[in-house]
Amino acid sequence: MPPSRMCVPKKSRIGFANRFTTAVLVLVLFVERRRASSLMSNSVDDWVSGSAVICNGIPGLTKEQRDLCYISPDVTVAALKGLQMAIAECQHQFTWHRWNCSSLTASSRTQKSSVLLQRGYRETAFAYAISAAGVAHSIARACSMGRLISCGCDPSSYTGRTPTKARSTHWKWGGCSHNLEYGMEFSRQFLDSREKAGDIQSTVNLHNNQAGRLALANNMQIRCKCHGMSGSCELKTCWKVAPDFRQVGKTLKDRFRGAILVAQSNLGNVTPLTRIRGSRRRRPERRQKKYRPGRDNNAGSKKKKSQGLAKQLFYYQKSPNFCERDPYQDIPGTAGRRCNRTSPGGDGCASLCCGRGYNVVRQRRIERCRCKFHWCCVVQCQNCTVEEWITVCK
Numbered sequence: 001m002p003p004s005r006m007c008v009p010k011k012s013r014i015g016f017a018n019r020f021t022t023a024v025l026v027l028v029l030f031v032e033r034r035r036a037s038s039l040m041s042n043s044v045d046d047w048v049s050g051s052a053v054i055c056n057g058i059p060g061l062t063k064e065q066r067d068l069c070y071i072s073p074d075v076t077v078a079a080l081k082g083l084q085m086a087i088a089e090c091q092h093q094f095t096w097h098r099w100n101c102s103s104l105t106a107s108s109r110t111q112k113s114s115v116l117l118q119r120g121y122r123e124t125a126f127a128y129a130i131s132a133a134g135v136a137h138s139i140a141r142a143c144s145m146g147r148l149i150s151c152g153c154d155p156s157s158y159t160g161r162t163p164t165k166a167r168s169t170h171w172k173w174g175g176c177s178h179n180l181e182y183g184m185e186f187s188r189q190f191l192d193s194r195e196k197a198g199d200i201q202s203t204v205n206l207h208n209n210q211a212g213r214l215a216l217a218n219n220m221q222i223r224c225k226c227h228g229m230s231g232s233c234e235l236k237t238c239w240k241v242a243p244d245f246r247q248v249g250k251t252l253k254d255r256f257r258g259a260i261l262v263a264q265s266n267l268g269n270v271t272p273l274t275r276i277r278g279s280r281r282r283r284p285e286r287r288q289k290k291y292r293p294g295r296d297n298n299a300g301s302k303k304k305k306s307q308g309l310a311k312q313l314f315y316y317q318k319s320p321n322f323c324e325r326d327p328y329q330d331i332p333g334t335a336g337r338r339c340n341r342t343s344p345g346g347d348g349c350a351s352l353c354c355g356r357g358y359n360v361v362r363q364r365r366i367e368r369c370r371c372k373f374h375w376c377c378v379v380q381c382q383n384c385t386v387e388e389w390i391t392v393c394k
């Protein structure tokens with residue numbers, strides 16, 4: 001056991017964010033030091049003890065995750081940043097839902113302490129998918145920015161398809177592509193390793209992890225740069241970039257709406273119960289198509305359909321209504337939530353307040369205003385107090 005472990009009290013009260021920041025700081029210092037000392041013979045020892053300091057400071061890792069962290073502490077920290085980004089995006093996408101993702105934090109995501117993560121709701125599916133995508137996204141970018149020791153720009157030359165943007169000109173792959181492959185693989189190793197039970201919960205979680213990563217992979221973008229005399233664009237070089245994470249969030253939000261209810265057969269397979277969008281005919285003898293994550297589901301004539309299935313989110317439990325506070329279920333309820341009196345949708349008081357009605361309250365907030373541009377180059381604003389009537393759920 002490395003001696004540094006003793007420095008971390010088992011039930012430390014320091015918040016995750018603090019410990020996380022410390023881990024990042026330690027890592028930055030440590031990586032720099034390792035770069036400086038990489039020519040010296042003791043760098044391996046440094047690496048091992050530095051990893052232990054970082055990895056033992058991260059709460060809630062499983063043994064597999066901790067082992068992975070010892071080998072690649074810098075990638076693990078990028079993975080945790082990806083989880084934080086994923087949760088922030090989840091909160092953005094669900095701002096106007098009764099369940100608004102506020103009960104998830106990056107530490108609950110590694111510790112599975114949130115009850116919701118141990119259920120089979122649509123919301124659970126979304127949380128798993130966006131986390132897996134966030135981890136892959138964060139690492140893919142960090143690789144190409146040269147922040148990680150074990151990976152760099154995507155080395156593959158994509159011999160396959162010509163990017164649409166590059167058609168009709170001479171072009172080649174060049175520049176620095178975000179390393180999607182590496183990010184996807186680490187996301188698999190880091191998150192999928194938690195799901196070994198083989199029951200419906202882990203089977204569905206594995207599926208949703210992969211669906212999240214696909215939402216990232218299918219949204220990769222191509223950037224090109226022109227070469228040639230004064231912008232003549234005789235030749236282009238193109239590279240791949242991960243999309244803005246908002247795009248991934250939007251895609252997964254669509255998948256959330258169309259999530260597929262599944263049930264488990266006694267063989268451990270998962271069977272869709274709802275009709276799959278885009279399938280025109282429904283043949284009874286084929287309806288019970290088995291879907292097995294990780295196997296080749298693209299064989300034969302059902303290729304299109306099962307490719308569609310891989311992208312979809314799976315759930316196996318009906319969601320509660322998330323209306324009333326229930327600490328045992330990790331549900332904060334919607335009392336006190338701001339709502340829109342006139343909206344007929346999910347953000348409307350009728351839906352958000354679950355029929356309890358709403359209060360009209362005067363709210364004061366401070367806004368930036370009367371901004372002025374000063375030469376050169378600062379924008380100075382004043383703080384204005386805005387008072388308005390808002391409606392909040394009873």
Ligand SMILES: *[C@@H]1O[C@H](CO)[C@@H](O)[C@H](O)[C@H]1NC(C)=O
Binds near residue numbers: 091102333337
């Ligand atoms: C989410 O809901 C909780 C409780 O219902 C509330 O305290 C919190 O402010 C909400 N978060 C956002 C971002 O609206």
Ligand SMILES: *[C@@H]1O[C@H](CO)[C@@H](O)[C@H](O)[C@H]1NC(C)=O
Binds near residue numbers: 341342343344
């Ligand atoms: C409330 O909802 C209505 C109808 O959807 C919309 O026109 C209005 O802009 C919304 N108000 C706020 C404050 O979001």
Ligand SMILES: *[C@@H]1O[C@H](CO)[C@@H](O)[C@H](O)[C@H]1NC(C)=O
Binds near residue numbers: 366381382383
């Ligand atoms: C406006 O408020 C922010 C914090 O809310 C403060 O840092 C800033 O100094 C204020 N600016 C002015 C011009 O008062």
